[in-house]
Amino acid sequence: MTSSTITNTLTLKFRTKSEGYKKYSMRAPLNDGEWHKIIFVLNGNEIQVVENCHQLFKQTDYEIDLSPEKHVRVHIGEDYSGNHRFPGKLREFTADNDNSIHLKCSNLEVIMDNPVQTDTETSTRRIERDGSEEHVFPQDPQVGRRLADHNQNDEVNRLEERISFLEDQFRHWKTVVNNFDNRIKKVELHQRGCQLNGRIVSFGEKQQNLLNCSECQCSSTGELHCGPIGCPPLKCAHPVKIHNECCPKCGEQCYYSGRYYENGEEFWPKQCVRCFCHNGKMDCQFRNFQHCPQITCQPQEIPPNQCCPVCTNIDYCADGRKSCDANAICTNEQYGPKCTCKQGFFGNGTICYDIDECQWDQNARDQLGGCQTGTMCINLPGSFKCDCLPGFQKLDDKNCLDIIRI
Incomplete structure (x- = not known):
């Protein structure tokens, strides 16, 4: 294997079974003054060349002549004769056996448009594995024709393999x-947003009306x-x-007769x-039974300590009698109805407010789901509800997965 920073090429040359030579030349950006990690893999008849985890070349070649040897000699930075030496710098050389290329390059990138030039040449001399030369006599015409056909x-087989590889x-x-x-297309569709009162609301955007305390939000699916x-x-x-505010606040407590009472x-x-706590002030009034x-x-x-009688054993929650909010549950008690806000709402039951679960902090989201x-x-x-952001795919009701990273 030789490299050239002048032509930005790597050349791989090996002996063929027909006693000739074959060369593969491929482009590689070698003249940038940086270190380059070149990996050459030989697996049976398959050849692979990688430069900085970019696959430059991968080919199955049945002409390669590398029969098993007990002792393999490698010339580093020079050819087999020692006459031609590498003029550049070599920082590291390692030789591994049965070591997968993916252990060295976990993210191997295949370069599709890298042209590889192939040259085949015959020789009248053969280089033995010990570096010596042996003269090869010219073959007769019949042998030459058979060799040419072979x-x-x-070459046809290589072209078919290359075409099959390119098709794959x-x-x-x-x-x-x-x-x-x-x-x-999905992202572009989502980014179109929703229509509200003749204008476009982008996904995720909220439009609030503080006059009637309502809001509209555009989901990532384009639904308003x-x-x-x-x-x-x-x-x-x-x-x-x-x-002039849409959300309530807690009133101040009242202190009466040694204890605190909640506002309301x-x-x-x-x-x-009758005593009633009104935002920090306790209002107590005497009721005359004559006004019942x-x-x-x-x-x-x-009821205990009260003045006026009430009906018992009746349905206080019947239509027309209950005073509960539409988002509250009415329960019959001994002296009247009890109103409790439904799940997802809060309040005293007479007035219930919607809980905005989207304002939860991370701890609340983890604990409450x-x-x-x-x-x-x-x-x-x-x-x-939890809508997936553009580029994400629904994993469950609360999580979405980044499909671009799959």
């Missing part, structure tokens, strides 16, 4: 190009999702609606005395 058949490579790269084309503005959940039992909490400390509304139901009962890698979170009333 060489021609070998063409099919492979055609599939790769088609896959990338489909992905690009509209609903009430989601809010971060609050831990207080009675959130306070703030004027109602209790009856003594007979006919008249009820005709039976049976009736006065939020959207993870390669996704875009879409908030829905009482729930959420």
Whole structure:
């Protein structure tokens, strides 16, 4: 094997079984002043040449004459006679047996457009394996014709193998190009966004209407999702609606008779005395039983410390009676209905607000099962969904996989 930085070529020359010589010359960028790792692989009749993990040449050649030897002698930086020496620099040389090329180049790149020139020459002398020369007498015409026919058949076989290799490579790269084309079309489709009120909303973008506290978000599939503005959940039992704001806040607690009461909490400390915590101020009033509304139901009962009787054993959750929010669950209790916001909502049950799960931090997403890698979170009333970003493929309901890296 010889290299030339003048012509940027690597040349591989070997003896053939017909006592001639064969050369393969291939292009390689050798004149850049950098170190180049050249790997030459000989596996039976298969030859492979790699430069800096770029495959320059791979060919099966049945003319190569390398019969097994117990002792192999390698000339490094010179030819077998020692007359021609390598003028460049050689930093490292290793010889391995049965060592896969992929162990040295995990990401082997095949160069498709690298031309390889093949030359065949005959010789009247034969180079023995010990470096000595032996004269070869010219063969008779019949032997020459048989040899020419043999060489021609070998050349046809090589061309057929090369065509088969190119066809396989063409099919492979055609599939790769088609896959990338489909992905690009998918990304372009997603990037078109959604239409909202005559304008284009890009995917992932939110459009909020603070007048009616609604929002619309364009998903990566081009679907427009509209609903009430989601809010971060609050831990207080009675959130306070703030004027000109869509999301509530927790009111201040009240301190009364040695303990704290939540904002919005109602209790009856003594007979006919009703107390109500209103944003840090406790409002207690005496109720006169003479002002109680008249009820005709039976049976009736006065709750503890209250003044007015209420109906018992009736369906407080029946239509027209319940005071619960549409996103709350009504439960009949002894003295009235109990309203509890459904999962995905928060509030006191009379008013329920949608939880925006897309505002969870990473810890909350890990603990509560939020959207993870390669996704875009879409908030829905009482729930959420995870759409895959362009270039990602759905793995499960919460994760998407980067298909370009597959």
